[in-house]
Amino acid sequence: xxxxxxxxxxxxxxxxFFLYIGRRLQNxxxxxxxxxxxxxxxxxxxxxxLLSFFIPSLFPLLFCGFPVAVCGILSVVxxxxxxxx
Numbered sequence: 005x006x007x008x009x010x011x012x013x014x015x016x017x018x019x020x021f022f023l024y025i026g027r028r029l030q031n032x033x034x035x036x037x038x039x040x041x042x043x044x045x046x047x048x049x050x051x052x053x054l055l056s057f058f059i060p061s062l063f064p065l066l067f068c069g070f071p072v073a074v075c076g077i078l079s080v081v082x083x084x085x086x087x088x089x
Contacts, residue, residue: 006065014068025079046076060086
C-alpha cells in the first residue's frame, strides 16, 4: 500500500516538473537554465533510487524515485531537441 502511494507521489512530481519544463520552453525562457533544471530533477530521482538501494529501510523510496527519474530524462531529451546553443 505504501508503495502505491509513493508511486503516485513520484508520478505527480514527475509529471508536474515535465509540464513545468514545457511551460518554460513555450515561454522562451533561457534554455541553458531549463536544461539545468531538467538535469537536476533527473539527478534527484537517481539519488532517491540510490538511497533506496544502499539503505534497506528506505527501499520504498525506490517507488517514488523511479517515476521522477523517468520524467526527468524525458525532460532532458525534450529540452535537448529544442535547444540551440
